[in-house]
Amino acid sequence: MPTETIAGHTVEIDSDGFMTDAAAWNKEIATELAKRSGLQLTDKHWQVIEYCRKDAQEKGEAPGVRRITQNAGVSMREMYQLFPKGPGKLAALISGLAKPKGCI
């Protein structure tokens, strides 16, 4: 697996740029990954990130966007405002999780 230095931390990433070890993630990495995608993280983003990480720990995979909107206190419309380039991958990527497998 290739490694990359993100915010001073060397982490393993896959060919799509997703971190391979969620445990190696931290908030500085999230902020840097967000910045690379043109995002400035707000409290709402952190709310989504926290939910994604908690859910992934329980379920073993990154939640889909619909699941996030059902449980994280963020509406579908807000998800698209938070991640204008598409919430499908970005929420998981910034949360240090593998690429989501679902398509809803």
Add this chain to the structure above:
Amino acid sequence: MSEETPRKVAIICSKGTLDMAYPGLIMANAARLIGIDCMLFFTFWGLDIINKNKMDKLQVATVGNPSMGMPTFLGGIPGMGAMATSMMKKEMEKIEIPTVREMIEILDASGADLYACKMAMDMFKLTTDDLVPEVKEVLTATDFWEKAEGAQVVFV
């Protein structure tokens, strides 16, 4: 994901069976999820997908569908369509696929543009009152093509 011209898809939904409603809706949603601009054009029977009186009652086609593995004479027995529909809906629920109505709401919230075909509306004697409010506009096919300039086109 930072190409200079944003990707855009135009999905034409022309069928009103449950099994033909979902492919267009799911493909549209998947496009929005990764930031691809998306517009949908509902025409002919596809109007049932955005018809607020019909969208919750879309049926699986049991006749003329070899993939069902059911002989046509059996598929034609009264109640067979309803049974197949209810089975498919149960399976979809198990893997948390939203209902057609919810898919339309999701697409609207995601910023996809939903259009209804004017000619088909006239033919079926439908008005905008028959359609869900998420439909942005009733368009002629030519208007749609103008809006779809540069888009990749999917016909369902």
